[in-house]
Structure formats: C-alpha cells, structure tokens
Amino acid sequence: MDIGEGARPGLRERKKRETRIALSWAAIRLTVERGFDNVRVEDIAAEAGVSPRTFNNYFASKGEAVAARQLERARAIADELRARPASEPLWEAITNATMARFALGQDDHRGAEDERWAEGLRLMVGEPALQGEFMKTSAAVEAEFAAVIAERTGTDADTDLYPRLVASAVGSAMRVAIQHWLRAEAPGTMADLLRDAFAQLANGLPTP
Known part of the structure; x- marks a missing residue:
C-alpha cells in the first residue's frame, strides 16, 4: 500500500509534464503552419487532445506555450549536466549534456530536410508578439544553467559571477546556433553548430 501511494505522485507529475510538452508542441506546430495570429487557445487544446480549461x-x-519548449529542453540539459561525472571538464560536460538532449529530441530541427518547416520556424522566431515570452524564457533558462554550473564548480549562483557568466554564455551560444541554423543556406546539423559554439567558448x- 505504501509503495503504491508513493508511486502515484511520480506518475502524476510525469503525466503533467507530458501534457505540458504536448501543449507546447501543439502551439509550435500550429504557429509554424498558420502563423501566430491565426492560432487560438482552443486550437492548441484541440491539437493536444485536451480542453481549453x-x-x-x-x-x-x-x-507562453510556444516558448515553453525552450525551457523544457534547458531543464533536461541541466538534469543531464548534473548526471555527468564530476571529473569531466566543465565545457566537455556541457557539450556532452547538450548533445544527449538534442539527440533525444532530434525532430525538433527536422527543417534541415523540410524547408517549409524551417521557414515557418523563422517566422515564429521573428514574431514580435513572441519576443517578450522568449526573453522571459531565456532568463529562466540561464537561471537553470547557473544553478547546475554552480553545483559543479563549488560556486554560488547568487553571489558569484562565474556560474551566471558561464550560464549566459551557454544560453547565448544555443540561441546563436539556432538562429544560424535557421538563416544560413547550408548550416550543417544543429549538433555540429552547438559543438563548434561550445568549443569556441x-x-x-x-x-x-
């Protein structure tokens, strides 16, 4: 009985996370296909198979739903980074953690084979109505990275400059890599761009 009761919260949290991700993906797909102004909350809910409520x-x-995918990925990378061996050099660990999460979500960037999808992503990233949400999400992403970098380096994310500086560099590298991937004529793979960006840093x- 105790085991079952202890297991239920974990299952409930997992289902909540799955619903959140499904809603975010639905918002992204519909925005890419129709344009942000032509998507309603009701459309997103229907696409994800849930109610507007x-x-x-x-x-x-x-x-917020569109931008949530960025935060989910950052949290997954942060969890992966926490699991990397403590002996692994910091930038190597950051690179390996990022590659692991992008490999699991490789369809995030399927536009390499689908120009229509890539063009829709370009329009979405440039959508003025989304810029505020992307900025808020970027700040949350950097906070996630700063916390785990502080843990690995024995610093304090609130009082030390180093973890926040590295976190900002990581977040910027990811944004620049994605923007380059979307805009360049022959950018290569996202993994290659991220490895290059982290190596330069x-x-x-x-x-x-």
Missing part, C-alpha cells in the same frame, strides 16, 4: 491550467497565454573565443 486544461490549457489554462498550464499556460497563461499561447505565447571553451577556447576563449580566439580570433578566426
């Missing part, structure tokens, strides 16, 4: 339990707006951004 359920949507409102998870997100305050459709913009690890080497102190040497002059090309």
